[in-house]
Amino acid sequence: MTLLSSSPPAGLGPGPTVTHAPPQPARLVDHFERGLDAPICLTWELTYACNLSCVHCLSSSGRRDPRELTTDECKAVIDELERMQVFYVNIGGGEPTVRSDFWELLDYATAHHVGVKFSTNGVKITADAAARLAANDYVDVQISLDGATAEVNDHIRGPGSHQTAMRAMRNLSDAGMKNFKLSVVCTRTNIAQLDEFKAIADEYGAQLRLTRLRPSGRGADVWDELHPTQLQQRELYDWLVAHGDEVLTGDSFFHLSAYGAPLAGLNLCGAGRVVCLIDPIGDVYACPFAIHEEFLAGSVRDQGGFAEVWRHSELFTTLRAPQSGGACSSCHFFDTCKGGCMAAKFFTGLPLDGPDPECVQGYGEQALTARKDLNGGIPTPSGDHSHRTSPPIPRTGNAPVRLTLTRRDDIVAPPVSACAESPLAGFAPKATPVFTAQMEDALGRQEGGSSDPV
Amino acid sequence: MNADAAWRVHPQVSVRPEPFGALLYHFGTRKLSFLKDRALLDVVEALESSPTAIDACDTAGIPLGQRGVYLHALETLAASHMIEERAV
Numbered sequence: 001m002t003l004l005s006s007s008p009p010a011g012l013g014p015g016p017t018v019t020h021a022p023p024q025p026a027r028l029v030d031h032f033e034r035g036l037d038a039p040i041c042l043t044w045e046l047t048y049a050c051n052l053s054c055v056h057c058l059s060s061s062g063r064r065d066p067r068e069l070t071t072d073e074c075k076a077v078i079d080e081l082e083r084m085q086v087f088y089v090n091i092g093g094g095e096p097t098v099r100s101d102f103w104e105l106l107d108y109a110t111a112h113h114v115g116v117k118f119s120t121n122g123v124k125i126t127a128d129a130a131a132r133l134a135a136n137d138y139v140d141v142q143i144s145l146d147g148a149t150a151e152v153n154d155h156i157r158g159p160g161s162h163q164t165a166m167r168a169m170r171n172l173s174d175a176g177m178k179n180f181k182l183s184v185v186c187t188r189t190n191i192a193q194l195d196e197f198k199a200i201a202d203e204y205g206a207q208l209r210l211t212r213l214r215p216s217g218r219g220a221d222v223w224d225e226l227h228p229t230q231l232q233q234r235e236l237y238d239w240l241v242a243h244g245d246e247v248l249t250g251d252s253f254f255h256l257s258a259y260g261a262p263l264a265g266l267n268l269c270g271a272g273r274v275v276c277l278i279d280p281i282g283d284v285y286a287c288p289f290a291i292h293e294e295f296l297a298g299s300v301r302d303q304g305g306f307a308e309v310w311r312h313s314e315l316f317t318t319l320r321a322p323q324s325g326g327a328c329s330s331c332h333f334f335d336t337c338k339g340g341c342m343a344a345k346f347f348t349g350l351p352l353d354g355p356d357p358e359c360v361q362g363y364g365e366q367a368l369t370a371r372k373d374l375n376g377g378i379p380t381p382s383g384d385h386s387h388r389t390s391p392p393i394p395r396t397g398n399a400p401v402r403l404t405l406t407r408r409d410d411i412v413a414p415p416v417s418a419c420a421e422s423p424l425a426g427f428a429p430k431a432t433p434v435f436t437a438q439m440e441d442a443l444g445r446q447e448g449g450s451s452d453p454v
Numbered sequence: 455m456n457a458d459a460a461w462r463v464h465p466q467v468s469v470r471p472e473p474f475g476a477l478l479y480h481f482g483t484r485k486l487s488f489l490k491d492r493a494l495l496d497v498v499e500a501l502e503s504s505p506t507a508i509d510a511c512d513t514a515g516i517p518l519g520q521r522g523v524y525l526h527a528l529e530t531l532a533a534s535h536m537i538e539e540r541a542v
Contacts, residue, residue, distance in 0.1 A: 028474065028488055028490055031472070031473065031474040036472055036477075037472060037473075038470070040477065040486070085468065085470040087468055087470070087477075087479035087481075087486075088479070113468065115479075115481055115484075137466070137481060137482060138481055140484060179484075
């Protein structure tokens, strides 16, 4: 009888326990590769609306999609997850708490035995909200922070966002919420702050969660400048090994296992096998980092709903078939690294059966160099929901367009449309000063409700 | 772990059978456990209606020679609060 401690992919909570009795069948990870009857956990982006415009947003969020699932449709999805015994969902966005029915859906899910862990930038985590969350055993909260200092964080997440997150953690801590998560995306600018993040988490009674920056969504725009350097990857790996159980990773660094000893976790890509994503309009993707039609399995709005997509979609069936390691299969570390992250390869234009762009053995860099010689572009995410008024990346090379507003002398009245109600519609008097004054007078009264003919 | 006592699955634990065995999720500790064996699932499910853990093993048809292994597995589950002693 052995007892293994490991952590399944995509943000499961504390490391699960594997209890197994002989005779041992295939390894657990082999079962997972073939897929389960229902996901272990799934990510559900409730809305693309967000108060922030983080430069690396994996879902390119900002504006709400008008086709968003209604409250009733969301509840129907929750009913289905309850039937499938999905223990809990990771709710994200956008910023999920800006949906007006967020708290209603949260209560509905937990009342139907679907636990909720939601990610937030903290904007709605007031003292009252924190008290409400602390009172519900079936809810966990994940506060996003990408810099231990405002300087580092706000450069990525926007001005004031550090303060918002700290206030939210203070409120949660004051309300007695234990072990909520402080979630950090590891970037070139914050790898040096790992100890500081840990100290912040400890201060608020939270647990630190570190995840990998993927070139998904707007993350593709900043990946080149923000993804950790080779040296930093090593630093991160050593830090993770040293801190083991104290820190959660959602199994997102399994590609780093090729440095030597495997990191705690299942070390497997769970896409379509044990995890998946439901997006705000009900589309089901293989993983939260792969919002692209290539990884679109179906929709919860289709006949048969989510269960049908999970169990029978063509894409998920393919993902659960034995995968070829391709160029990686001869690598000494293939068993732990498995070729790395599918989404990271896809959005950097690398073949899915080749090395991860951040392969610690350096094969990724070689592949990226070779890629430049290839024809054909790098795939871009399916949807861009970014705020139109605040582009995440300052554009260079474009000067402001200067306009001068003038009147056109040759037009005395607006063009006539089919539904113009004005009795003066189409009337084009000679442009004498006196006539113009009278016409304006008549129009004024018309708008005021009088039908006084001229 | 007292194998002669009466046990049950913790009320905050949800059990989901899977082809390889089962998944157990504890909503209180937010921990997940994998049972890698269908027979172990049978034992766990028999706990509630059995007067002792040993009886649960017998109900699940565990051969005497393997009982120790399964009791050890139960002990592991008890340590992570997936199962608990119940009043008879």
